[in-house]
Amino acid sequence: MSVIAVLALDGVPGHQLTTPALAFATAARHHPPVAYDLRICAAPGFAGTSGPGAFRIETPWGLEGLDGVGTVLVPGHEGFRDAPAPEVVEALRAAAARGSRIGAVGTGTFTLAATGLLDGRRASTSRRHTEELARLHPRIEVDPEGTAVGDGPCHSAAGVLGGLDLCLRLITLDHGETVAIETERQVFMQFHAxxxxxxxxxxxxxxxxxxxxxxxxxxxxxxxxxxxxxxxxxxxxxxxxxxxxxxxxxxxxxxxxxxxxxxxxxxxxxxxxxxxxxxxxxxxxxxxxxxxxxxxxxxxxxxxTSPSTYRTAFRALVTDLTRPEREGAGPPP
CATH class of the missing domain: 1.10.10.60 (Homeodomain-like)
Structure with missing residues (x-):
């Protein structure tokens, strides 16, 4: 079973915490050979998520939850322009040194960049922040479109739908494109026989x-x-x-x-x-x-459902859900 740790920094958008659980659980539910265990790990100073609809969470995991996991995900958060706490930097570097994959969602790429792990690598962030990331971290080759990219152990994406693209990329690497495509379909449509x-x-x-x-x-x-x-x-x-x-x-x-x-x-x-x-x-x-x-x-x-209804519903849903990111709307993280 692959263990994934999601590092919750203060002010993380709530959907960037819940989307990984949705994606990896869907992959496992619809494909019996697939198995994931997800940990939400609170970083020092974590108090709650950002709005709209901010909420608090309780988790048994702190930074020690990153030990021994196969993948660490770093979502965006409100203070992404600030230097991360030294213990966060140390924990992420230690995870990478142990061979863990490190993924960053949206402005979580700024936090990952501050560790130096992205120096000399390609990376993505939200489109509205690509120029800022490139300016603050000139040693990173920033993807201007915010597409899901991977370079070595580091993976990043714009954060559309809470980082679904990044989760699907990791599922593809673990279990192949077919499982990822079916997971995306089930997440969007939730059709059942x-x-x-x-x-x-x-x-x-x-x-x-x-x-x-x-x-x-x-x-x-x-x-x-x-x-x-x-x-x-x-x-x-x-x-x-x-x-x-x-x-x-x-x-x-x-x-x-x-x-x-x-x-x-x-x-x-x-x-x-x-x-x-x-x-x-x-x-x-x-x-x-x-x-x-x-x-x-x-x-x-x-x-x-019928083929025509499926086509119309799928495209309408994808358009509605991805419009905020394409138009640059939504919260900064």
């Missing part, structure tokens, strides 16, 4: 565990979704009998091969609906679902 659907009540997505023996076959399936694939075709590629193939798939994914194939096709359809303007007819062909009617039937059964 109907409880009474026998084919969907496993709660599993079409994701192959890292290092799985069936991974070459699942990758071949993903590359050939536009072709008709029978169970015998999949078994032949894997070099297994149908019964042995089914046992392997159930053991490693929780799904039969054909259930896995259908979910992979629906996941590809979701991604095309989210990121392209392809009509439903073309998406049906590209995903191997054949006809628009067949796509709509399986899409409705597995997601609880």
């Amino acid at each position: 109907p409880a009474d659907d026998a084919d969907t009540d496993t709660g599993y997505n079409a994701v192959t565990p890292p290092g799985s023996g069936i991974e070459p076959t699942t990758r071949w399936m993903e590359a050939n979704l536009h072709h008709p694939l029978a169970l015998t075709d999949i078994a032949a590629h894997a070099g297994l009998g149908v019964r042995s193939l089914t046992r392997r798939f159930r053991a490693e994914t929780g799904l039969t091969p054909l259930q896995y194939l259908l979910r992979t096709r629906i996941q590809r359809a979701q991604r095309l609906l989210e990121r392209t303007d392809e009509p439903v007819e073309r998406i049906a062909a590209q995903t191997g679902l054949g006809t628009p009617a067949n796509l709509r039937h399986h899409f409705q059964r597995l997601t609880g």
Whole structure:
């Protein structure tokens, strides 16, 4: 299990504390091989979060909570222009020296920069603070767009949606792009299959565990979704009998091969609906679902909505949630 410590400095925006929990818990809930343990660690002087909706928290962890963790996240906070406390600098440097990844969200990059760990590296912060970061720390190559970047053990991002981009980047590094894409989708939409659907009540997505023996076959399936694939075709590629193939798939994914194939096709359809303007007819062909009617039937059964409604809702939600960062609105952290 990967342990992640979120360092809470005084005046941290509340959503930058809750977003990592949401992202990593979602990844674990929808992908059984994934496991994360999250610690909220209060820095010296921490009193509460910033507004709007400021709140206080109690946590058993202080700076000692950074010991032995795989990743430390440094969110933004109100006093980001001030020099961090010496014990905070020491704790972050010690974590990096032990091999921990260090991630910074929004103006948390200023705090990480003050440790010297970003010298000579690329880094990101909120767009409205990129010039200031570059001026105060000229040894850092500042990404002007605030995109999630990684350089060595250090990772940083603008802080859109409380640092979701950064969390998804770390999930990608740990478990691959497919898990990250599905985590992003679940965080945004929280679509669930109907409880009474026998084919969907496993709660599993079409994701192959890292290092799985069936991974070459699942990758071949993903590359050939536009072709008709029978169970015998999949078994032949894997070099297994149908019964042995089914046992392997159930053991490693929780799904039969054909259930896995259908979910992979629906996941590809979701991604095309989210990121392209392809009509439903073309998406049906590209995903191997054949006809628009067949796509709509399986899409409705597995997601609880229609392709057109999904596309409209997903894009509207993403636009609404990311508009404040794009327009430079919102609190300074």
